[in-house]
Amino acid sequence: MSLSKRSAVLISVVMMAVALFPPTVCAQTTGTIYGQVKDASDAVVAGATVKGRNLGTTLVRSAVTNAEGSYLIPSLPPGNYEVTMELPGFKTFVQSGITLRVGENAQVNAALQVGEVTEKINVESENLKVDTHSTTLGTTVDNRRLNKIPLNGRNIYSLALLVPGIGVAANIAAAKPDGRNGVTLSVSGNRDESNNILLDGTGMLDAMSNYGVNLPNPDALQEFRVLTSTFSAEYGRAAAGVFIAVTKSGTNEIHGSLYEFLRNDNLNASNFFTPGRVPKLAQNQFGGTVGGPLIKNKTFLFGSYQGIRISQENITSYFPPTAAERRGDFSASGKTIRDPDTGLPFPGNIIPQARFDPLTLKVMNEFIELPNLPDGRYQELFSTPTNGNEFTIKGDHQLTS
Numbered sequence: 001m002s003l004s005k006r007s008a009v010l011i012s013v014v015m016m017a018v019a020l021f022p023p024t025v026c027a028q029t030t031g032t033i034y035g036q037v038k039d040a041s042d043a044v045v046a047g048a049t050v051k052g053r054n055l056g057t058t059l060v061r062s063a064v065t066n067a068e069g070s071y072l073i074p075s076l077p078p079g080n081y082e083v084t085m086e087l088p089g090f091k092t093f094v095q096s097g098i099t100l101r102v103g104e105n106a107q108v109n110a111a112l113q114v115g116e117v118t119e120k121i122n123v124e125s126e127n128l129k130v131d132t133h134s135t136t137l138g139t140t141v142d143n144r145r146l147n148k149i150p151l152n153g154r155n156i157y158s159l160a161l162l163v164p165g166i167g168v169a170a171n172i173a174a175a176k177p178d179g180r181n182g183v184t185l186s187v188s189g190n191r192d193e194s195n196n197i198l199l200d201g202t203g204m205l206d207a208m209s210n211y212g213v214n215l216p217n218p219d220a221l222q223e224f225r226v227l228t229s230t231f232s233a234e235y236g237r238a239a240a241g242v243f244i245a246v247t248k249s250g251t252n253e254i255h256g257s258l259y260e261f262l263r264n265d266n267l268n269a270s271n272f273f274t275p276g277r278v279p280k281l282a283q284n285q286f287g288g289t290v291g292g293p294l295i296k297n298k299t300f301l302f303g304s305y306q307g308i309r310i311s312q313e314n315i316t317s318y319f320p321p322t323a324a325e326r327r328g329d330f331s332a333s334g335k336t337i338r339d340p341d342t343g344l345p346f347p348g349n350i351i352p353q354a355r356f357d358p359l360t361l362k363v364m365n366e367f368i369e370l371p372n373l374p375d376g377r378y379q380e381l382f383s384t385p386t387n388g389n390e391f392t393i394k395g396d397h398q399l400t401s
Contacts, residue, residue: 029201029246031100033073035108037065037085044069045112048087055080055096056251058297059398077396078102078222078246091115095123101140102246103225138227138242139163146218154261154285154306156218160185160243163226184211187228187241196238199245200394203237215245219257219289220304220392222248247394250300254292261285271315279313279381287390300396310386317379320368326361328353 033052037045050071051062056079063071078101085093090112100106113121141159151158160166165188184192197204197212204213215221224245227235235242263283270278284307291302324330328351330337336345346352369378 030075032105037069038111048085051084053082083108085110091119091121092117093121097124103244136227136231137229140225142223154217160226165228190240194240196242216392217306222246248302249396250291250302252293256290258288273315273317282311284309303393306390308388312384313381314384319376320378
């Protein structure tokens, strides 16, 4: 094979790989650790090596402080981190307990003490929660709230209503297995089609209406962040709000869950439109998750499954024409029926059957039911089942350090 043919084949393979397995290294789904390093005399320290290590996957990324003693470690996946700072002539500084969330900046400052690098100063505390690195207004719904707050239908968009300035533009339905009929939320009074939805850096918008589609179930998500104002240009495509969700990842420790959520009509009250009878409802949402290492410190895998089985009765109720009205007799209706040709009332409020259109009469008799309740209403309970399965799988691999 010639060089040009080999190049063409290689380019084709790479393009197919990118199309089938798109990388999600977008800045929107990561966080940043930054800060300043000083010595005991409050003078800035330049040239110090700063390393951020993910405690779940041992991923390590590093930076070197500049002339102002500042450092920046960008594009870090959300998780728990440990920061190490080293410089010859100073004791090694180690701070743990750093929780980095999606789209957030964690500030970690340090004051190095004179000593040997082999000596260590360990600090176990939370990082500074006030983000002075960004002007964005927003709220992060972390994994604890995803798992602990009860959700009717397990639709995570319901949790977005906890954020100030967000309201429902339409009802948030239970999670749909096909992923459609997603979020219709209004952010700061803007139109509900003016939002941007991201899942692991990928846009999750219906191309026809620009509404967001449904996201995976809460057990499959690590957390999500809602940006409501003054977010940077990297997000784009949104005049209202930005919803950033991140799926869970595998770590060096095997972890998982099993669940079953049940709702039924046993404790429901009688519906106003169905006195004496409770419409049927049996809703089951069940599944599980599992994550762990394929190759320790190198390759990780996470997967989830959710099944949804809903058997439910809905109500249709309306006032159709009575048997007498179908014959043209409106004498009991209490309304004056006028002849459209003359504008005069029909004698006795009865329309002659010769004036009826045969096609309209046939359609009415074939497709419109007669009243089945004493008040002249027609009422019917009909079944609307919902069944489906949702699968989520995510792989992480560290090519090199």
